[in-house]
Amino acid sequence: MAFRQLRPKHVGVLMALGALLTWVPLRAEAGPEVQAVAQAGAQAEAAPPAQDGCRRCKGRGVKDCPNHDAAMREAEGRVQFCSLAAACDKCSGTLVVDCDRCDGGPESAAAEQRRKAIEDWMANSRVAQHFKRNVPRCDTERFELVMDVSGKFKVGRKKIDAHALMHLVADDTTFVEERVREHFEVEPKEDYFAKMRMWMWANPEDHSEAVKEFMDSSARGDFKLLGKDPVFAVWQEPGLFSTAQGIRSVFTHNAGHMLVSNLFRQLDVSPHGGGWLDAGVGHWYEYARFDRSVNYCIEEASILENFSNGVWKAAMRKMCASAESKGQTLVVPLLSKITTSMSAREQAVCWSFFDWIVAKKPGALRPILVGLKKKQDNRDLFKEFLGVNVLDAETLWRSWVMSTYPAKEKTR
Numbered sequence: 343m344a345f346r347q348l349r350p351k352h353v354g355v356l357m358a359l360g361a362l363l364t365w366v367p368l369r370a371e372a373g374p375e376v377q378a379v380a381q382a383g384a385q386a387e388a389a390p391p392a393q394d395g396c397r398r399c400k401g402r403g404v405k406d407c408p409n410h411d412a413a414m415r416e417a418e419g420r421v422q423f424c425s426l427a428a429a430c431d432k433c434s435g436t437l438v439v440d441c442d443r444c445d446g447g448p449e450s451a452a453a454e455q456r457r458k459a460i461e462d463w464m465a466n467s468r469v470a471q472h473f474k475r476n477v478p479r480c481d482t483e484r485f486e487l488v489m490d491v492s493g494k495f496k497v498g499r500k501k502i503d504a505h506a507l508m509h510l511v512a513d514d515t516t517f518v519e520e521r522v523r524e525h526f527e528v529e530p531k532e533d534y535f536a537k538m539r540m541w542m543w544a545n546p547e548d549h550s551e552a553v554k555e556f557m558d559s560s561a562r563g564d565f566k567l568l569g570k571d572p573v574f575a576v577w578q579e580p581g582l583f584s585t586a587q588g589i590r591s592v593f594t595h596n597a598g599h600m601l602v603s604n605l606f607r608q609l610d611v612s613p614h615g616g617g618w619l620d621a622g623v624g625h626w627y628e629y630a631r632f633d634r635s636v637n638y639c640i641e642e643a644s645i646l647e648n649f650s651n652g653v654w655k656a657a658m659r660k661m662c663a664s665a666e667s668k669g670q671t672l673v674v675p676l677l678s679k680i681t682t683s684m685s686a687r688e689q690a691v692c693w694s695f696f697d698w699i700v701a702k703k704p705g706a707l708r709p710i711l712v713g714l715k716k717k718q719d720n721r722d723l724f725k726e727f728l729g730v731n732v733l734d735a736e737t738l739w740r741s742w743v744m745s746t747y748p749a750k751e752k753t754r
């Protein structure tokens with residue numbers, strides 16, 4: 343987009359005002375248009391022309407593009423780039439159009455820069471190049487999302503389209519990223535090694551093609567890679583991912599796994615004594631976002647497992663009371679298990695144990711994760727950063743559950 347030059351119709355006005363201004367001093371309370379024109383008049387001979395907008399555009403030089411409502415405009419503002427916004431035939435994703443009543447203003451240059459940045463981003467998408475179409479996707483600071491789904495989705499009483507759903511998912515992953523940042527005292531530029539790629543494809547063909555092309559894998563089902571260059575890929579299986587809530591919760595859950603696997607050192611700690619922490623984070627962020635957790639990463643789950651319908655506090659309190667009376671431990675046996683070999687119930691225990699550390703020993707999370715990434719032993723890490731041995735950690739956690747979680751809650 344080139345800046346528009348002064349149009350001839352303005353020239354007469356400028357000359358007249360220029361003459362006027364030789365004896366009427368421009369006062370501070372003069373409206374912006376008068377000031378603009380006055381300045382333009384002063385500079386009329388020396389290019390470039392003034393860029394002060396007009397009254398119609400409130401001195402901006404641009405106007406909001408009419409193709410995006412207020413909610414979507416805000417949603418677009420929370421992501422770096424969105425391929426569906428970029429497809430807007432009026433604004434190419436800048437969300438503004440040139441004011442047709444003036445020659446530009448202070449926001450014109452920013453809009454032009456933004457347009458170039460969007461063009462670059464669009465031109466460099468390997469996913470879009472491979473599929474030769476504008477695959478619906480958006481980037482945030484930490485995630486690259488593909489949400490190649492269609493149709494309408496119920497959210498509360500409203501029905502939203504797939505584009506709005508993609509932005510809800512983007513907001514969900516940002517929510518997780520912000521909590522992870524607090525919990526693990528993350529310095530994003532130093533502590534992460536990659537952007538997390540999360541894809542949802544409309545059909546199994548595109549899913550397997552993407553996984554084959556970009557991951558060099560022939561996986562047909564859900565595909566997840568943790569540690570180095572994390573990826574999570576699924577397709578919109580009917581029943582499983584047909585609702586907005588189903589899609590949002592599975593992305594939120596896995597966003598936690600991915601971020602933590604990439605932090606400090608690109609290593610999934612689950613096979614190295616960190617299964618309890620890995621399982622804990624997946625469920626914790628999902629629970630914090632939606633007040634329940636219904637996604638489980640379980641190997642070969644032939645029957646869909648479930649624990650207390652995803653609403654866990656009262657159920658966990660019962661479980662702790664029962665373990666107490668039978669002299670059993672709940673956390674200790676999980677310290678050597680990997681996430682995917684745990685039952686739904688065991689994963690809920692990890693969630694609660696993580697919940698306790700977040701509440702009572704938040705400063706321990708970062709050094710414990712760093713230690714697990716160095717494959718250090720839980721016993722040493724607990725001693726050093728929780729200040730207790732593993733048995734005492736279990737006892738402290740349990741009594742916190744008994745005094746903090748409700749005895750009863752609705753699970754529907």
Ligand SMILES: [Zn+2]
Pocket residue numbers: 395396397398399400401402403404441442443444445446
């Ligand atoms: Zn204007």
Ligand SMILES: [Zn+2]
Pocket residue numbers: 418424425426427480505509
């Ligand atoms: Zn968008």
Ligand SMILES: [Zn+2]
Pocket residue numbers: 407408409410430431432433434435436437438
């Ligand atoms: Zn637009």
Ligand SMILES: [Zn+2]
Pocket residue numbers: 595599621624625637638639
């Ligand atoms: Zn999980």
